[in-house]
Amino acid sequence: MALSSGSWALPAPVPASSQQPACSGPAPAACCSTVLMSVRVSVSHSGIRPLCLPGAGSDSLRLQLSMDPNIAGEFRLALRDTSGNRSVFIAEFDLRSVQYEVKSSRCHEMRLAAAPLDCIRFNFRCDREAEAWSTVVLSSLREAHRVANINACESDGKHISEAAPDQRTSTSLLLIEELCSELSKAIEAGDIQAASQHASALARQKAVLTIQPSPKNYTDGEISLSVVVEDASSSCCVTVIVFPYMSVATLKQQVFLEYGFHPRVQRWVIGQCLCADPRSLASYGVQKDGDTAYLYLISARQARVTRQLFQQDLDNSLLASPLPLGSSLTSQVWRGYSTLPSKLPHNNQETGGGNNKASDIKDVLDFEKLHLNDRPNKANKTQQTDWACPSCTFINKPSRPGCEICATARPDLQTCIQQEKGRREDRREPGVSSS
Structure with missing residues (x-):
């Protein structure tokens, strides 16, 4: 059971002030820290700088692990002399600067990751205390290194964010995904401090994110939405199967695929509100079967939708969300992309415009499946x-x-x-x- 430097990216060297030699009073860092665990140990030390350990080998030495609740990943490992009526800090180390290894059931070894590479062995009084201590210190060590790795990547965040998307390394993308996952967990758990830290880390990297509530927050199952479709000259009523958590933008894409109306020509009104693309249908009150929405269609000219743009967006949408076989749009050529069709003129009416009029009729959307009212x-x-x-x-x-x-x-x-x-x-x- 060991945790060596090979498993973690080493952070920047910890300043010498974080490794304090024997002193006559408590270390300032320890005064404002929370003690996680303290056990009695005897020690043996080897290294270039021998520590002055009064009482080494006796029961007067205590190994103490503490953390700063205000700084993520800030853990301190300290040796204290508790002989007599005093409590003196002999040495204190930043947990990020050490490697900790369990040698046996009662013997643990700590090495400094940076020069002078001192080594200290701790001997515990019983197996139970040694096991409990190893559980706490190793989990704290993992957390300290995790935060150190995040901070190290944050320091390079500016260079990463300025690079092109295809130049981002797999390591940076992995970090962003991990931060997103941790942010989601922190928010769900109500951990404001952790959520703030993860959000700040993502902001420093200028990560492009899509943030939306989970479908768990909405009513389960699909619902039938009654949609009143209108343009400048005609109207009809259709039923669209939707989910409450769907965004308005997703609904526009669905209508685009099912009926051929480009998202740019769609204007949705629900509950007397002009709908915004990022918001969900549930946020506008769509919760149950039979809820009503209004779809108003503007002209393709007004929306600046060309044939080429329509076909390109349609192809992209079909690739992203393939329709089942037999769908009208997969078997038909491009049809009208602007508004609901006007009724065809009767035989006794003049159809001026010649070829232009015939072309207009040919370009109209086949709207039979919308069940237009007679x-x-x-x-x-x-x-x-x-x-x-x-x-x-x-x-x-x-x-x-x-x-x-x-x-x-x-x-x-x-x-x-x-x-x-x-x-x-x-x-x-x-x-x-x-x-």
């Missing part, structure tokens, strides 16, 4: 999409999730349909009476 074609598009506020009866534009006058929430789709039927009947009544 509505008669109307000359007045405003009547087709506007909705009446149930409180103040103000006629609102289709793009508003709430009333422009009184801020009342927009009624559901079924209520809008009933309102539209009522307005039609009101318009028919005068004509019926005149006949």
